[in-house]
Amino acid sequence: MSQSTEPSVTDRDAAEAGEVAREDAHVGTLYARLDALREQTAAQLAEVRRTLATGTHQNRFERDAFATLYEDRLSQLWSVENRLCFGRLDLREGTQDPRRYVGRLGLADERGTQILVDWRAPAAQDFYQATAAAPRDVVRRRHLLTAGRHVTGLDDEVLVAADGERTTGDAALLAAVTAPRTGRMGDIVATIQAEQDRVIRASDRGVLVVQGGPGTGKTAVALHRTAFLLYTHRDRLARSGVLLLGPSPVFLRYVEQVLPALGETGVVTQTLGELYPGVLARGEDSPEAARVKGSLRMVDVLDAAVAARERVPEAPLRFDLDGTRVQLRPEAIASARTRARRTRKPHNVARVTFVREVLNSLVNALARARGVDLGEEREDLVAELREDRDVRREVNLCWMPLTPEKVLAGLYADPARLEAVAPQLSPRDRAALHRADATAWTEADVPLLDELAELLGPLEETATAARAAADREEQIAYARKVLEDFEASGVGNPLVSPELLADRFSGTGPSGTVAERAAADRTWAYGHVVVDEAQELSAMAWRLVERRCPSRSMTLVGDVAQTSNPAGARSWAQALKPVVDDRWRLEELTVNYRTPAKISRVAADVLRSAGIAANPPTPVREGEHDPVAVPLTGLESVVEHVRDRFAALDEGRIAVVAAEEHGPLGSDAVRAAVAAVLPAGAVAASPDDLDATVSVLDVHRAKGLEFDVVVLLEPAAVLRRPRGANDLYVALTRATQELHVLHAEPLPRGMDHL
Numbered sequence: 001m002s003q004s005t006e007p008s009v010t011d012r013d014a015a016e017a018g019e020v021a022r023e024d025a026h027v028g029t030l031y032a033r034l035d036a037l038r039e040q041t042a043a044q045l046a047e048v049r050r051t052l053a054t055g056t057h058q059n060r061f062e063r064d065a066f067a068t069l070y071e072d073r074l075s076q077l078w079s080v081e082n083r084l085c086f087g088r089l090d091l092r093e094g095t096q097d098p099r100r101y102v103g104r105l106g107l108a109d110e111r112g113t114q115i116l117v118d119w120r121a122p123a124a125q126d127f128y129q130a131t132a133a134a135p136r137d138v139v140r141r142r143h144l145l146t147a148g149r150h151v152t153g154l155d156d157e158v159l160v161a162a163d164g165e166r167t168t169g170d171a172a173l174l175a176a177v178t179a180p181r182t183g184r185m186g187d188i189v190a191t192i193q194a195e196q197d198r199v200i201r202a203s204d205r206g207v208l209v210v211q212g213g214p215g216t217g218k219t220a221v222a223l224h225r226t227a228f229l230l231y232t233h234r235d236r237l238a239r240s241g242v243l244l245l246g247p248s249p250v251f252l253r254y255v256e257q258v259l260p261a262l263g264e265t266g267v268v269t270q271t272l273g274e275l276y277p278g279v280l281a282r283g284e285d286s287p288e289a290a291r292v293k294g295s296l297r298m299v300d301v302l303d304a305a306v307a308a309r310e311r312v313p314e315a316p317l318r319f320d321l322d323g324t325r326v327q328l329r330p331e332a333i334a335s336a337r338t339r340a341r342r343t344r345k346p347h348n349v350a351r352v353t354f355v356r357e358v359l360n361s362l363v364n365a366l367a368r369a370r371g372v373d374l375g376e377e378r379e380d381l382v383a384e385l386r387e388d389r390d391v392r393r394e395v396n397l398c399w400m401p402l403t404p405e406k407v408l409a410g411l412y413a414d415p416a417r418l419e420a421v422a423p424q425l426s427p428r429d430r431a432a433l434h435r436a437d438a439t440a441w442t443e444a445d446v447p448l449l450d451e452l453a454e455l456l457g458p459l460e461e462t463a464t465a466a467r468a469a470a471d472r473e474e475q476i477a478y479a480r481k482v483l484e485d486f487e488a489s490g491v492g493n494p495l496v497s498p499e500l501l502a503d504r505f506s507g508t509g510p511s512g513t514v515a516e517r518a519a520a521d522r523t524w525a526y527g528h529v530v531v532d533e534a535q536e537l538s539a540m541a542w543r544l545v546e547r548r549c550p551s552r553s554m555t556l557v558g559d560v561a562q563t564s565n566p567a568g569a570r571s572w573a574q575a576l577k578p579v580v581d582d583r584w585r586l587e588e589l590t591v592n593y594r595t596p597a598k599i600s601r602v603a604a605d606v607l608r609s610a611g612i613a614a615n616p617p618t619p620v621r622e623g624e625h626d627p628v629a630v631p632l633t634g635l636e637s638v639v640e641h642v643r644d645r646f647a648a649l650d651e652g653r654i655a656v657v658a659a660e661e662h663g664p665l666g667s668d669a670v671r672a673a674v675a676a677v678l679p680a681g682a683v684a685a686s687p688d689d690l691d692a693t694v695s696v697l698d699v700h701r702a703k704g705l706e707f708d709v710v711v712l713l714e715p716a717a718v719l720r721r722p723r724g725a726n727d728l729y730v731a732l733t734r735a736t737q738e739l740h741v742l743h744a745e746p747l748p749r750g751m752d753h754l
């Protein structure tokens with residue numbers, strides 16, 4: 001009889017308990033080191049603050065600089081409290097540092113020995129990249145499961161199996177993807193998968209497009225890539241800033257905790273509607289209007305709209321200057337306009353040339369009429385002309401200083417004016433642009449306002465602004481020198497830029513951080529731009545994004561099978577052609593971590609039935625619950641169904657997704673009806689509230705979000721929307737556990753077997 005050499009279950013349990021205890025002790029020392037660093041930094045900060053009040057101007061500046069370093073370091077040390085260390089990497093013997101602990105930041109002990117590797121550092125890369133097929137130098141990858149500061153369990157993947165060891169893994173990933181949702185996105189540092197890691201660590205040069213179906217982690221990857229780039233190119237990006245462009249304010253709130261949890265706070269996160277400082281785009285466009293406004297044809301329309309504001313009158317202009325009559329002929333005005341346009345400067349800047357030329361003509365006429373010597377009297381005559389109200393009015397009527405808002409509102413409010421500058425648009429397209437409240441700005445207006453701002457230029461560049469800019473340059477130069485001195489003495493903090501320091505120095509900080517200044521400045525050039533749901537950007541929006549990032553260092557993540565904007569992308573090649581031609585590279589994410597296979601099969605069938613060519617991603621798990629179809633017999637049946645789901649829910653969140661916001665089965669009506677029967681606070685009062693258990697949303701607002709249970713109302717109505725198949729695909733891929741479809745109409749093709 002052969003004797004089994006396998007260790008018994010009890011032996012294995014005891015061994016694992018011993019390992020957990022050892023890891024717990026080790027993680028304890030990491031936290032102890034973290035605490036010590038916090039104390040040390042807090043003491044240094046207190047000391048600097050104590051001495052800040054005294055000394056010379058320069059002394060105070062230098063100490064203020066130190067305070068900034070310590071404050072930033074301290075907030076970083078506090079941001080990593082949760083799951084400080086989540087993994088261990090065992091490398092082949094003979095490798096340098098064969099045992100590496102991986103966590104949210106790098107730590108060294110008192111002797112300077114590295115005890116924790118930042119997940120973004122090259123030394124941590126194998127933690128994410130090694131696979132059983134290509135183990136690199138990795139023998140074992142260990143995930144530490146933690147609660148508070150304690151290790152509660154282990155998940156080992158043995159990549160090069162020694163005798164008797166099993167090759168397991170995936171438990172940490174499966175635990176993460178099946179966990180109940182909280183309404184806020186969490187980070188995935190502990191379980192980033194190899195294909196995601198490649199994207200996160202890809203070079204920042206040029207345009208990287210990340211195409212991936214629903215749930216493939218595009219948003220997660222976009223956020224982790226942002227943190228990675230800031231870590232790797234800290235010097236450059238701390239100065240120029242990173243812009244993360246998201247599809248809606250609610251989406252930005254959904255993801256807002258991820259970057260701070262990764263120790264990054266200086267990223268500008270905005271929606272397209274916020275990208276034109278001073279305008280808040282709250283209005284909604286019809287699909288028709290969105291399509292017209294997003295089209296490249298608007299470039300010529302706006303150009304013509306500005307040109308039409310540079311007028312030559314048909315008859316001569318006549319002026320009476322203190323009894324002297326002079327006239328200005330249309331030819332003279334036309335010639336002034338030609339000269340002004342030849343400068344190729346924006347309208348408001350070229351106006352200076354126009355006014356000078358017109359005044360030249362008038363001054364000649366005036367000198368002739370009065371019989372005075374131009375050489376001697378010129379200055380007085382020009383001053384007289386400039387002060388004359390009639391002259392000022394007529395010159396303004398020919399070439400008015402303009403704002404983008406004024407020009408665009410003028411086009412929307414006045415069909416005749418629009419027709420004059422946009423003969424290439426069909427009457428139907430022009431009608432779609434008309435609106436009663438011309439300044440109820442929408443998201444699709446923002447790229448147009450921005451385009452006009454380029455065509456018009458600033459209203460006036462004042463001498464004070466120029467002086468302020470010069471002062472600031474001087475302060476920044478000085479701050480840079482101070483930081484260099486610090487670095488030379490080993491106290492450098494890459495989080496602090498000379499600009500930030502200069503702001504603190506001049507008393508404008510913290511409102512003057514790079515992020516805040518960038519967000520307020522329309523002409524800011526970001527060092528890197530990350531766009532999530534990039535498929536939704538129109539051609540006009542792409543022009544705006546390109547202007548914000550002249551270096552074209554961009555990461556664009558999205559899914560062309562989910563496009564709902566009528567002016568959005570059908571393919572990446574078509575969308576990017578006018579922006580960067582074919583100078584972009586593509587990475588694809590292929591695994592769906594959100595939606596179980598039982599549900600994603602339905603979504604894939606819908607897509608296929610609609611003839612949309614796309615490769616739906618492969619679900620990482622089968623799931624437990626088959627999707628169900630239930631008859632819908634009016635609002636009451638919806639309420640009843642949601643009440644049942646709510647009663648059955650242990651943890652997590654429910655979304656009710658309607659085709660539209662308004663109407664008898666729209667999200668507004670359903671929200672009110674459901675809130676009336678569920679306990680107070682259980683139903684989100686608005687689509688923007690992410691914290692309640694039940695959210696009622698129209699399909700447009702559900703984009704990018706996810707919920708444990710999704711109750712989808714009347715899919716046939718979703719399908720009727722413009723790009724309805726894409727919208728239905730989005731709605732069907734929001735659930736992490738259960739999908740319930742309520743319908744009165746026949747189910748769309750692809751769902752009919754439910």
Ligand SMILES: Nc1ncnc2c1ncn2[C@@H]1O[C@H](COP(=O)(O)OP(=O)(O)OP(=O)(O)O)[C@@H](O)[C@H]1O
Pocket residue numbers: 173176177186187188191192193196212213214215216217218219220221559562593594703704705706733
């Ligand atoms: N490597 C991972 N480990 C754990 N969870 C992950 C991982 N990758 C993705 N997830 C989870 O999968 C879910 C979907 O991720 P995410 O929202 O980033 O997908 P997406 O591609 O942006 O989806 P969509 O296109 O539908 O908006 C999230 O809950 C995310 O945390």
